[in-house]
Amino acid sequence: MRQTPLYDEHVSLGGKVVDFHGWALPVQFSGIVMEHLHTRTKAALFDCSHMGEFRIHGQDAVRAYSRLVCSDPERLPVGRGRYGAVLNDEGGIIDDVITIRLAEDEWYAVTNAGPLEKVSPLFRGAHSGIEDVSDTTAKIDIQGPSAREVLVREIPEAANLKYFNARPARWKNIDIILSRTGYTGELGYELFVPEACAPALWRALLEHAEVEPAGLGARDTLRTEVGYLLSGQDFDESRTPLEANMESFVAWDTDFTGKEALLEQRSRGGYAVMTAIRTEDRRAPRHDFDVKLNGAVVGCVTSGTYGPSVGHGIGLAYVPQDLATPGHALTAGPKELPIETTSLPFYTAGTCRK
Amino acid sequence: MFPKDMKFTKDHEWVREEDGVYTVGITAFAAEQLGDITYVELPEVGAEMEQGDSAASVESVKAASDVYAPVGGRVCDINHDLESAPELVNQDPYEQGWFFRLEGVRPAQLKTLLDADAYEKYVGEQEH
Incomplete structure (x- = not known):
């Protein structure tokens, strides 16, 4: 296993x-629910150094990059970030990505650990001005109302x-990138820092009384409560952005890989769509549970857990389009756990925009 | 490290006899492995269990798993506190975190279970 x-x-x-995904990372410290x-x-620290980061230098490079990402990163205003996806020719999602425009001619892309082996050559091969800086970059998220x-x-x-804005910054004379984004639904920041200074910054942030470390377990329950997707689990190349x-x-209005396939899928219709599901009690749907309507399999759960802040089971599932609206009674899993389709987010009191 | 007044299974249940009534729960090791427990499904009072039957289920943030009857018998009581406070299983697995009680148990079945020392040794092997 690789170590951060x-x-x-x-x-x-x-x-x-x-x-x-091949990285040795903490799933929990004091306990998932407490974290x-x-x-x-308050506020928690997450080590996300396993994730992928790219620097994109110059207009030609970003033009090439923009053909690989469906959300028009080229026209981002300076200082802003935008969510999007990297698609294959069939419209399947290779990975999701947040692109940040740091300066007039400088962009930054953040991707996931799982698909990095595929994404990195794809990005680097698109233009010589796209540089994979994952190996030298650590990422620390601080998330929470404090x-x-x-x-x-x-x-x-x-x-x-402001929310989804980003900028270069300095900590103890070290150049870092500061982004007002996160994966929890709370007010928070992602800090992209040179590997060597990560332990000192981590310790400095933990010195503050409000801050506790948190692991992948809490990261997963937090993101599920606000309906954020997990790359490789809620989607992969077998799913499109429409699904x-x-x-x-x-x-x-831009050209990107997979666009033709998406247009065709949209006009053809009849595809499964991601919906939010919930249980009535503390039982939770789980990843890979079948979803049934009147005893017949109609879909599958991709994420599911108990939601500590909402007090019931929550999940994400692919179901036929006509069931992907709130209020349908279905069941999930071998024990036919009663579930109902609902809307996102499950947790509505998040502070991310505060 | 495990209580001496009870017996254990390799599935990490414990059973303790008092006046012919057998109380069942899951061990501190199992609770620790599961992490924060969020839901416990208990059997119905009056249900007849064979040794090894799936008797209850437990869910944590991370996973769901079955709890098996360490001995056969008839369910005579269940711990209703776990319905609203499943975290009692993490906090106090051998007292407030008990699952259900059995009567009509054949005491000979206890001989098939592990004592505290044997269970501790078994858990030690699991961890390595």
């Missing part, structure tokens, strides 16, 4: 380390950064 620069920190904090609730009420007040003590540039409910991130 924060591996020793996780071990010394008592983190329970697991294999996540989850701490993120919703994140701003904590972070400004270390990085004053955080003070006025995964990403149509609002598709820039139809």
